[in-house]
Amino acid sequence: MREISLDRLRTLVTIADHRSFAEAARILHLAPPTVSLHIQELEDRIGAPLLSRKRGHVRPTAIGETLLARARRLLADTELAVDDIQRQVQGLEGRVRLGASTGAFAHLLPQALEVLEQRHPSIDVQIAVLTSQETLTRLKEGTLDIGLVALPQPATAGLVIKPWRRDPVMAFLPAKWPCPARVTPKWLSGRPLILNDSTTQLSRLTTEWFAADGQRPAARIELNYNDAIRSLVAAGYGAALLPHEGGANAAQDTRMVVRPLRPALWRQLGIAHAAQVDRSTQLALDVLSKLR
Incomplete structure (x- = not known):
């Protein structure tokens, strides 16, 4: 089945709005024969007259009125869709x-x-x-x-x-522990550890940091949720190595202290x-x- 062109529907709507083939041709920047051809193609497709032309007046037929109502909605939806896409292209939406x-x-x-x-x-x-x-x-x-x-x-x-x-990785320690000013792999490996799970890049970084000093500590628990790790540290469950993201930890729990590492480690x-x-x-x- 042959589809109806939106251009043909736009021609029909313009003629109906202005009651004139000639005015529609002017508004749409089309030659008058092209406007007539559009309507002829629509009427052939529908199988019924869409416009009545009597004594110089152009009016929609009953079938034309039905098609016009649908055409106006289709054209409005098309304009809205194009506008939405253009707003996305421009970054407005x-x-x-x-x-x-x-x-x-x-x-x-x-x-x-x-x-x-x-x-x-x-x-x-x-x-x-x-x-x-x-x-x-x-x-x-x-x-x-x-x-x-x-x-x-x-x-x-x-x-x-x-x-x-680039953020420094720091040692997060229970405040009740006696802590050095700078935490080394050897000192930390002898304490209970809460580490990121082995699937993360941070786990690989910290493993290499320990290994460079000949240390291979086992974690008491491995997690992949840094806020939960901080909560466990504050509860005294163990120590953790976590990125210190600028001022992100300024409102830190007083039950926990943060110390730099020696040697330094960066994420x-x-x-x-x-x-x-x-x-x-x-x-x-x-x-x-x-x-x-």
Whole structure:
């Protein structure tokens, strides 16, 4: 079955609104024979007259009125759809799907979300709490737009991975413990430990930090939720090695103390995204890039 062109419907609506073929041709920038052809094609497709032309007056027939009502809705929906898409292309509206770890979500992303809300309130940011590997997998699948991942990561075809921020890893210790000014691998390995699980980049970093000093401690428990780890430290369950994200831990529990490491250890985060991004994603990337 042959489809009806929106251009033909627009011609019909314009004629009906202005009661004139000639005026419709002028408004639509079409030759008068083309306007007549559009109506003839519609009438052939419908199988009935759509316009009545008597004594110089043009009026819709009963069938024409029915089609006009549907045509106006179709044309309005089309204009709305085009406008919505154009607003997304311009970054005025849109959706950004972002993956990040619990630590980044709790302490770093709120700043970016606040700025985005102020500057681009029509951009909907959807967040998934994921490990770095899960984030990269979903970026490759196209189900995420931006990912905050621990570095280093291997080069991945179709993805851009850029360094974002570098935070010191610190020792989080129960305040009741007698603690040195700087914590060494040897001192810490003899204490109960709460460590990130072995699937994380932070686990690999801390394992290498201990191993460089010949230490291979066993964790009392492994978790992948930094706020829960901090709560256990404050409760006296053990010590942890966690990133210290600027002022993120300023309101720290007084039952816990934070000490620098010797030798120092750093956790670096990167921003990952597809090589080609839409306007909304680029605006979100611009905001994130300034949070260092």
